[in-house]
Amino acid sequence: MPIKSYLAHPHDGKKEELINAMSQLSNCEVIPAENKDLLIVVTDTDNKIEDEQLKEKIEAIDSLKLLAMVSGFDTPKSK
Amino acid sequence: MYTSLTNRRSFIKKMAVLSAMTAAASMFPGILFAEEQEKNLPKGGNLDWKKAPCRFCGVGCGVLVGVENGKAVAVKGDPKSPVNKGLCCVKGYHAVMALYGKDRLTKPLIKKNGRYVQTSMDEALDLIASKMKETIKDHGKDAVSIYGSGQWTIPDGYAASKLFKGCIGTNNVEANARLCMASAVTGFLTSFGMDEPMGCYEDIDHADVFVLWGNNMAEMHPVLFSRLLDQRLKRGVKIIDFATRTTRTSMAADKSIIFKPQTDLAVANAICYEIIKNGWVNKSFVEKHCNFSKGLTNMGYGLEDKYKFTDKPEKIDFEAYKTFLEDYTPEKVEQISGVSAKDIKYMAAYYGDPNKKVMSLWCMGMNQHSRGTWINNLVYNIHLLTGKISTPGNSPFSLTGQPSACGTVREVGTLTHKLPHGVVMKKEHREFAAKIWDVPVENIPSKPTYHTVEMFRALDRGDIRFMWIQVTNPMVTMPKLKRYRDGAKKEGRFIVVSDVYPTPTTDIADVILPSAMWIEREGLFGNSERRTQHFEKMVEAPGESMSDTWQLIEVAKRMGFEKQFYYKKETHIEEIYNEYRKHHDNKKHNMAPLEVLKSEPGVLWPYVDGKSTQWRFNAKYDPACSNGEAFHFYGKPDGKAVIWQRPYEPAAEEPDEAYPYWLNTGRVVEHWHTGSMTRRIPVLHKAMPHAYVELNPGDAERLQIKTGDKVKLTTRRGEIVLPASVNQRGVPAPMQVFVPFFDENLLINDITLDSFCPISKEPDYKKCAVNVEKV
Numbered sequence: 001m002p003i004k005s006y007l008a009h010p011h012d013g014k015k016e017e018l019i020n021a022m023s024q025l026s027n028c029e030v031i032p033a034e035n036k037d038l039l040i041v042v043t044d045t046d047n048k049i050e051d052e053q054l055k056e057k058i059e060a061i062d063s064l065k066l067l068a069m070v071s072g073f074d075t076p077k078s079k
Numbered sequence: 080m081y082t083s084l085t086n087r088r089s090f091i092k093k094m095a096v097l098s099a100m101t102a103a104a105s106m107f108p109g110i111l112f113a114e115e116q117e118k119n120l121p122k123g124g125n126l127d128w129k130k131a132p133c134r135f136c137g138v139g140c141g142v143l144v145g146v147e148n149g150k151a152v153a154v155k156g157d158p159k160s161p162v163n164k165g166l167c168c169v170k171g172y173h174a175v176m177a178l179y180g181k182d183r184l185t186k187p188l189i190k191k192n193g194r195y196v197q198t199s200m201d202e203a204l205d206l207i208a209s210k211m212k213e214t215i216k217d218h219g220k221d222a223v224s225i226y227g228s229g230q231w232t233i234p235d236g237y238a239a240s241k242l243f244k245g246c247i248g249t250n251n252v253e254a255n256a257r258l259c260m261a262s263a264v265t266g267f268l269t270s271f272g273m274d275e276p277m278g279c280y281e282d283i284d285h286a287d288v289f290v291l292w293g294n295n296m297a298e299m300h301p302v303l304f305s306r307l308l309d310q311r312l313k314r315g316v317k318i319i320d321f322a323t324r325t326t327r328t329s330m331a332a333d334k335s336i337i338f339k340p341q342t343d344l345a346v347a348n349a350i351c352y353e354i355i356k357n358g359w360v361n362k363s364f365v366e367k368h369c370n371f372s373k374g375l376t377n378m379g380y381g382l383e384d385k386y387k388f389t390d391k392p393e394k395i396d397f398e399a400y401k402t403f404l405e406d407y408t409p410e411k412v413e414q415i416s417g418v419s420a421k422d423i424k425y426m427a428a429y430y431g432d433p434n435k436k437v438m439s440l441w442c443m444g445m446n447q448h449s450r451g452t453w454i455n456n457l458v459y460n461i462h463l464l465t466g467k468i469s470t471p472g473n474s475p476f477s478l479t480g481q482p483s484a485c486g487t488v489r490e491v492g493t494l495t496h497k498l499p500h501g502v503v504m505k506k507e508h509r510e511f512a513a514k515i516w517d518v519p520v521e522n523i524p525s526k527p528t529y530h531t532v533e534m535f536r537a538l539d540r541g542d543i544r545f546m547w548i549q550v551t552n553p554m555v556t557m558p559k560l561k562r563y564r565d566g567a568k569k570e571g572r573f574i575v576v577s578d579v580y581p582t583p584t585t586d587i588a589d590v591i592l593p594s595a596m597w598i599e600r601e602g603l604f605g606n607s608e609r610r611t612q613h614f615e616k617m618v619e620a621p622g623e624s625m626s627d628t629w630q631l632i633e634v635a636k637r638m639g640f641e642k643q644f645y646y647k648k649e650t651h652i653e654e655i656y657n658e659y660r661k662h663h664d665n666k667k668h669n670m671a672p673l674e675v676l677k678s679e680p681g682v683l684w685p686y687v688d689g690k691s692t693q694w695r696f697n698a699k700y701d702p703a704c705s706n707g708e709a710f711h712f713y714g715k716p717d718g719k720a721v722i723w724q725r726p727y728e729p730a731a732e733e734p735d736e737a738y739p740y741w742l743n744t745g746r747v748v749e750h751w752h753t754g755s756m757t758r759r760i761p762v763l764h765k766a767m768p769h770a771y772v773e774l775n776p777g778d779a780e781r782l783q784i785k786t787g788d789k790v791k792l793t794t795r796r797g798e799i800v801l802p803a804s805v806n807q808r809g810v811p812a813p814m815q816v817f818v819p820f821f822d823e824n825l826l827i828n829d830i831t832l833d834s835f836c837p838i839s840k841e842p843d844y845k846k847c848a849v850n851v852e853k854v
Contacts, residue, residue: 001088003088003091003092003095004095005095005096005098005099006099007099007102007103007312029092031096031099031112032112033103033107033110033111033112034110034111034112035110035111036103036107036110036111038103038107038110040096040099040100040103040112041099042092042095042096042099044088044092068312070095070098070099070102070305070308070309070312071094071095071098071099071297071305071308071331
């Protein structure tokens, strides 16, 4: 059950567009910086396959210039 | 931990967000995530924000505390602090909640006929002073003692040392930093002649490679670890986790290397072997700035009462050292350590590459080690041989676990052998302290008495009859705990405990004093990078709670030391700090004036000509260097650091047929130390409500143990039953188990071993033999 955080850098002038696009994705929370062109993205998926699929969807967003992972935790499954 | 998965996941998500915010803040100073940062603040509040260092670990993050209507209601990272650049870890963000637990101690309590009864502070302090005088009269000065901690503020520790060493005349002053930092101190002293790191946190911004020696930074120092991750993002630095157990740090590192417990000694020597063999020695640095020495070996482990050891250093030459290392080829060490020769060479190559700046980081893994001083020496050897030291990014760096382990215990010197400047064994140091303290020099005994383990043994034997414990919880943290708990409860012992909450340690007290905590009083802490930070009193302490400093002053006056404890209530912190500064009035350790500390987010000592010193022993940065060379290790009489010949020796107790597993103990990210504060913060307590035992998945399968099953751990000291954790947060290597020590209801220290490093006297909490059974 991976939880990962990323820094997402938008293309120039595309910050709002990137926020909107990311907000449409499920299992994905977005925290935009107030005063810089940067977003924190936190993904919370059930397994590695879903995690990889979500990452592919994020990377496919046109307004995204760079996605860089900061931390990743593989949490226990519910028993 | 098994019933609150939702809370756990939300907690981990919060950690992930905090890591990202930390990384972002390093890339874009001043960046704001207002919505997230202010999510928990009261709406419409008119908060007064004041700066303080965080109350918890030794990183020393600068925080801003929001106060409203006399209550601390919020915390945010101080963007001006160069330590954390505006961020905190999850404990820091909730720090003020630790002030307001429901069972906060607010009245002094005295045990009468087996029950605690409330009394006035005056009566309690009178009783303490009279008991101390009576004990001294009946049993001598060395029958009274004080045991504090790295959570003591600088004035707390100073008042304790002055009262006991200077006025009463006993060296029975110790602190819990003996349990976590003493090997770092003796490592520094034996290698460099002076304590504390030569570098600072800014090294992180310059290093290319980080080697973490048994240091789970992702959980124990999350803000600093986020700075490492940020540097990987920006500059592609490498992080190598060298440990005995797979942790979150291992998962985040570029490479995880697992070694068998205790064999870090052999691996460090093998790295040095490789450095020499491959011609990576910085010859001019070593020739100009280093000596070679060896000490005694087969020192024992301190398991017996009144154990004594004094090392006998003997100078050797480079050739003798080189010959010694022939026993530590990577291939030979692979057999001892389980680390492949290839991985040893991999680490050595980074240290040996003249184009890579390397930072070594460590904390309890190297310090709580039955050869703790040696392993500290050996890591310094690597940096000295390659000349990778005292320059930005080249930094052997010992991290600390408490907010003022450095500032108070190490700098004020609240250990049996120490004085604020120097040691009790040296006449000139005693004379210097006595003059400032305004006491006859004869008052200060020239011999150290008891280090921590021996102090509690002395209490058990009856050599110590009175002990005052302030701001620490030894009835959770002492190894082989049962002996020391039973000893403290014996007839004829008188125990005073100053704390903020009931703990297993207040349970053994004859008098409990309620203490003012953190921002309920004025104080100063000193963090891991020599940064001294001031905080003012922001809120009133509850009930009759009183700062530990003022408790000591009141008792000192009652014992007849009004002349030495002349301080006024309104200004005593300033008066004490100004007096303390006199002990360090030199270029090697000068402390900043209080007015500077009040206006700055901390200052690194030595503070000379209005400037912090970031890299000591380097003439470019350190005004105390005076030998005309680029480097000057002025802690040693000849200005040279020491490369030590130290062998691998086994641990005091290793697995055998009856006890076939290794037991390792440590911490978790949610709780700070014994959890006496963080377990009263609901979100942290819910995230990690109790201790557990981590098993290797292969061992668990063989024993048919799954997560949540009850597991009995048995050592030669006793047994304990804990729920199992398999493949969850951390994964021990085969035939090893790990248990966190924060849970007072599951006291793992009842079964640990009280072996210690013979030089530092710091116990080895990481290694003893245990049997594991499914219940």
